[in-house]
């Protein structure tokens with residue numbers, strides 16, 4: 065009798081394998097530790113990082129802040145194909161909401177920490193155009209109190225001062241986790257044994273495709289909907305005729321980055337034995353790995369309906385365009401080879417609409433801009 069009752073409580077719509085996959089996509093876990101940044105989870109560092117994030121004074125012309133391109137109300141993207149600040153970039157601005165779970169940063173993974181990443185845009189000639197000396201002067205002028213609270217003062221060496229700014233910026237960005245979405249409420253109901261109507265029948269059909277026939281979950285997996293890895297999708301258009309080598313170049317760059325996790329600027333992880341080598345994974349990076357030619361990082365799909373345009377070069381203006389691409393996989397990549405596991409999906413119009421409807425259930429409330437930037 066008990067067995068019968070239990071059997072009735074279990075939703076009949078999903079197979080056990082599907083239910084296990086859906087359970088693996090929610091809830092959003094606590095951030096992973098950031099072992100090379102001692103202040104990564106210090107609330108005072110996060111407050112300082114927030115002030116820095118909105119401070120255009122860090123840029124050489126005083127006009128561009130991180131928040132100019134990473135707009136809170138747009139889930140930290142900018143709604144443009146390419147950002148324009150001092151110059152115009154060649155890659156699309158990604159969301160920052162899932163950096164606390166990442167391992168490699170930028171579309172090509174050329175940084176191995178969020179703090180080292182932050183020093184990139186500050187110095188990039190097309191973005192904020194600053195030098196370490198300019199950053200150090202701005203920290204002394206406008207953020208001295210925060211710096212003394214968190215680090216005991218602004219470092220004497222300009223590069224060290226820039227790294228302090230990066231570490232505080234990381235602490236702030238680690239607080240930007242996406243809020244639970246409607247999908248998470250459904251997944252929680254399902255885990256508790258109820259196939260609830262928090263998702264519509266169409267959205268559930270899209271979810272079934274996502275975890276099944278459409279194989280999206282093979283790359284967009286886990287609660288952040290990413291494998292944190294790099295793939296060449298064989299995208300049809302190459303902007304301005306330029307070829308972007310993606311991970312093939314990024315893997316080479318991170319190994320020699322003066323601010324990587326083996327550098328003197330990285331805090332030594334507290335739990336690392338005295339004779340242990342920090343971040344041994346860097347030694348095994350092989351930039352000539354053929355699958356990395358024109359491969360880019362799998363983006364999270366949390367809040368994806370709010371962050372158009374899409375892909376590393378913003379070539380698709382809508383989710384419908386992204387799905388049309390996966391459906392037909394037109395053309396051949398000009399560089400490298402398309403991920404071998406990808407096959408045209410050849411779905412019906414209704415199935416494509418269901419997939420899009422499911423992706424929209426990953427939307428949560430956008431963060432508000434701070435009252436006093």
Ligand code: HEC
Nearest residue numbers: 129130133147149155156157158169170171182185191233
């Ligand atoms: C001019 C626009 C612009 C500005 C200003 C800017 N960013 Fe970005 N950000 C981008 C673009 C574009 C990328 C992707 C670049 C690439 O992959 O080569 C990016 C990538 C990132 C990433 C990597 C995310 C990931 O998942 O890999 C982080 C983190 C980030 N920015 C934080 C910041 C911070 C912190 C600042 C301020 C110090 C900042 N950005 C300033 C446009 C901008």
Ligand code: HEC
Nearest residue numbers: 278279280283295297360361362363374375376386390403
């Ligand atoms: C082989 C791994 C892989 C599979 C399978 C895959 N994706 Fe992706 N997805 C990626 C990568 C990598 C990118 C970024 C590619 C680039 O910019 O060059 C991406 C980008 C996207 C984007 C754009 C997100 C953004 O912020 O720009 C969406 C939306 C998306 N995928 C949805 C899906 C859906 C839906 C499926 C199933 C139909 C799917 N993906 C299957 C790896 C994959």
